[in-house]
Amino acid sequence: MATMQSLDIRRRSASTEVPPQVRQSAIQVAKLIDVSKCIGCKACQAACLEWNDLKAPIGYTDGTYNNPTDLTPTSWTVMRFTEYEKGDDLEWLIRKDGCMHCDDPGCLKACPAPGAIVQYTNGIVDFVSENCIGCGYCVKGCPFNVPRISKVDRKAYKCTLCVDRVSVGQAPACAKACPTQAIYFGSKEDMIVHAEHRIADLKSRGFEKAGLYNPPGVGGTHVMYVLNHADKPSLYSGLPDDPRISPMVGLWKGVMKPISLAAIAFAGVFGFLHYITKGPNEVSDTDERKADDLAKGKGA
Amino acid sequence: MAVTRRQFMKVSAAGLAASSVGALGFTGAGEALAAGVRPFKLERATETRNACPYCAVACGVLIYTMGDRSKNARSEIIHIEGDPDHPVNRGTLCPRGAAALDFVRSPNRLKYPMVRKPGSDKFERISWDAAMDRIAKLMKEDRDKNFVAKNRDGVTVNRWLTTGFFGTSSQSNEAGYLTYKLVRATGILGLEDQARI
């Protein structure tokens, strides 16, 4: 029996353990976002906020339709609107932004906290808050600039592909809500077939460069786009043309990881002692910036 | 590479999260899974079929309430999503319908009858009985004083023009029908709703 909701773990951050491999039943899932059907209504955003019990702050308008203006720890998906003039014609390119659930997830590879990021055998990449240490490496590791660190609890947040829904056989909240089937959820195989039909339809309507966005630089993604202009993904509010995992992650995995893993043992003891004697850390901006520089591999 | 204390914490900061050295990537993946996936929040919720209150697509919605409707448990609405059986919306909802829970649970819901007295700068809470008595009295006073039984030509017109009624096109047919009956029986002609504004 094949299943989409198999929740065996395929990969786990900062772990060397080999997960169970006997069960081979998991179907690779995918969410297909068809920008040619998207009306930018933000039903997906509303459904995401409601399902995940997120109370995003009420902001201000900046004179565009982008609201909230960016992904945040409480807004895991946002619509990004681009007005694209092509000769005399105008296109309003609207893209639902959020975690792409890379098959080769940069966030997971960059994460130093054991089990804070997991990838299930169905392809979903999820953050496990209990294990997250808020270091921000996942942000650096993500080629799509998706994870956000909460100022409230210093943990990283992003779209979970509604793993809690998928695990009981339900589609993600955004996919279910989408009024125009611009978001479609199913096996990755089926989504690719569906995309082919959509691309043929778009080509018949004059979009010769219509195509599927499933970038190989990250091993393909479990969130894919049908784009009218697949030759220029960056037209869509800077969707990376050829995303790849940052070289920083290579550094982490190559040189830093053994050092850090050893250091973690010390940090655990030191951190605990520090906390009970001095209270929580007050982090200076300088410390933050230096840490960031270090994380980027610049040294200090 | 000079590493400050803070940088050290940040780079290798698994410290406080991992409870022991044994946790450095060696705990069972199954345990991590159990801890990581949030439980499906509707598992034992009660499901009620309803319709989205906003536009006239009138999408089917499923309202989930906590509790099983037993006498001593108050049903609280915890979630609303699309009804997949409904032929028009087939489970989908727009950004308004998808957030209908935030209308039901809005902090701006009115909860009690209130009155604002002439010239006052505030509302005061009153009882339903007092409110309804007052409204009936105000209506009767105005109607009895200004009801027009006959027009200038002596034709029976039986109308009351000094009070108006804006009804809502968000109420049910049944509530609307009762509203219509009552308002027309009083002779009010100024009866409107959102249909043409």
Place this chain on the structure above:
Amino acid sequence: MTNSWNDIKNTDLVLVMGGNAAEAHPCGFKWVVEAKANNGAKLIVVDPRFTRTAAVADVYAPIRPGTDIAFLSGVMRYLLGNNKIHQEYTKAYTNASYLVKPGFKFEDGLFSGFDEGRKAYVDRSGWDYEFDEQGMAKVDETLQDPRCVINLLKAHVERYTPEMVERICGTPKDKFLKICEMIGTTSTSDRTMTSMYALGWTQHTTGAQNIRSMAMIQLLLGNMGMPGGGVNALRGHSNVQGITDLALLSTSTPGYLVLPTEKETTYADYMKSRAFKPIRPGQTSFWQNYGKFFVSQQKSFFGAAATKDNDWAYDYLPKFDVGYDTLKIVDMMAAGQMNGLFCQGLNLMMAAPNKTKVQAGLSKLKWLVVIDPLETETARFWENHGEFNNVDPKAIQTEVIVLPTTTFAEDEGSATNSSRVIMWHWKAAEGPGEVRSDMEIMSDLFSRLKTAYAKDGGAFPDPILNLTWNYSNPHNPDAAEVLKEINGYAVEDVPDPADPSKLLLRAGQLLPNFGVMRDDGKTSGGCWIYTGVYTEAGNMSMRRDASDPTGKGVFPNWGFAWPANRRVLYNRASADPNGKPWSERKKYVWWNGSRWTGPDVPDYAPTVAPDKAVGPFIMNPEGTARLFARAAMPDGPFPEHYEPMDAYIANPLHPKVTTNPVVRVFAADANAFGKPDKFPIVATSYRLTEHFHYWTKNAHANAVLQPELFVEMGERLAAAKGVKDGDWVEVTSQRGSIKAKACVTKRLRPIMVDGKPCDVLGVPIHYGFIGLTRKAHPMNVLTPPVGDASVQTPEYKAFLVDVKKTTPPAQSPAVA
């Protein structure tokens, strides 16, 4: 909607004009996306703004707000001139061949019969057919007579050349012609176009005529009564269709009956103009049953007190002199002619045009009752909110009583969607605090009034004392019981008209359909078109069979569609005069040799054979649909372009009659209209997909998705005013001014009107001084207090403004 949401999937071409379906009705719009993806359909959007509907359109064309009739008349000219009409359909099913009286004329912007002093077409006798001695309309089957409707129509639209359309509408000629060509492809028997419109057509002084123009196009194309065709009003509130059906409208009674005027002094007088005799041989003229529906309704309202002897309690109904629509009520309030007002779930301060006038009107009331689940600007109109509502509470003597109500989730009952489908919803939970349902509130109010009138007497107590309220629980009736009353039942035993020795209905039996209604008092029914919704077989609105046996998007056992569970109106017209489907591809209802059949309930007598030549438009005494409206519209039997009341240019067609000549303008509003010298920008109001009217500003997630008022303007206008995205601007009309943030966009390009660039500015309606969204000036400060000549829908969609850069609004004082 003549058709249904699901039926849209059958279409070949969607024209969204006068609406913004993707944003206002996303889940209905899904069927457009389906038609595109699975039926090869194309989508055309004609709108002043490049909307989110336009974002997924195959063709988008801009249009200046308020010029839709010019565009649509130009389409008609193209179709007629290029033989892109469905000849056989037009000839058989419309009044194309009817001869019009010689008295009918159109000259210099005016139809015959205009009275300059009264600003009305006082003499509309010429707006009719020629009749023979038997009272039958004369026709010329050859369509050669110049007085044939079709020839008069050709002459009427001849002026709307593509050049004239471009001059008036600002729509580039090549775009316009491309759209005409696409529309023309649906004149064949195997292709249909659907028209989807909403307030973008109704909210004009020519609103009803905008829609007529499209109905005429669809008739010329043979697209009425066809799957994937029709003229589809995408209605606003979840039950605005039901509440319209149930007549919460000043001159209506349920089921599209009309309240008596004061000229109709008796029931006999009232019925004199409602005989609806056929005016072509053998036609159905279904409104001949008017008396049955009216008498049954009076029985439903007044029970035993409605008798033949008292004209079925005819005098219990108020008789009107003029319409008391929203604009009229507000005008009376502002003139100090009203003392009391109820606002039940209607936020008048936001919803009526000219907020300043509404504010003044509310301040002159003695009392105001607000019945609502939410805080509203209306309930707090007396409260100072800084520059957003700068009033002095001490100076306002209105007593305001607020009653909290349940929401949809906290009550049960039926509602009717835009497709006319009546569907039940069930209660999920109790509401917060002490909220009560509208049914309970109305029942309580009725009980107190009845008691007071019974005890103390008062002005004409009879209708109140005799109003039926005999529900099992009169203080909080069961919704199902009320729906039964609306459906109707036999008051006493009803004999079978075919065989009086047999009983058709037993006393108390629920009516199976409106065909059994009677005008002798033996049947009761509150709203004839709803009859069939609750029969002896049960509550049809509760049906939830989601099967679509033919795959045509007809779900016959899901809820109940009025009338008679019919999903596509006029569907007899989907077959040719011989009863054969016009095409296999669009097969819908046809004659099988002994009866009409198909996936839907035929809109026709089920066993009347095609050779009887009974027309498919059974409600009209002609049996055909009207390209020429006779005297049904106050502003002409053909649509004509008139400028909005805030006129941007002199009407190029007839500069002496620039605006609709029969628009009602109140004396108090004589100076309410702006001129382009002072207000050189054309503005239009609109809705955002993230919000619903003025409610969702109270819902957290929606406030997150669109938190603050903005106005949209094109780059040219922004550059001229030195405005960037997010800058504060002041928008001023003749009525007042508001501040808002600027949204500078490529989606609003200047439109070339009469050879000169015209800037368009868009203002969303949703924001006010109450809510979780940022406090804002209600935008109805700007809009003109004038309505459509036919039905008084306010002209929110086209008005003149000026705009300049400004400073942010001052912080409003904290509210206690």
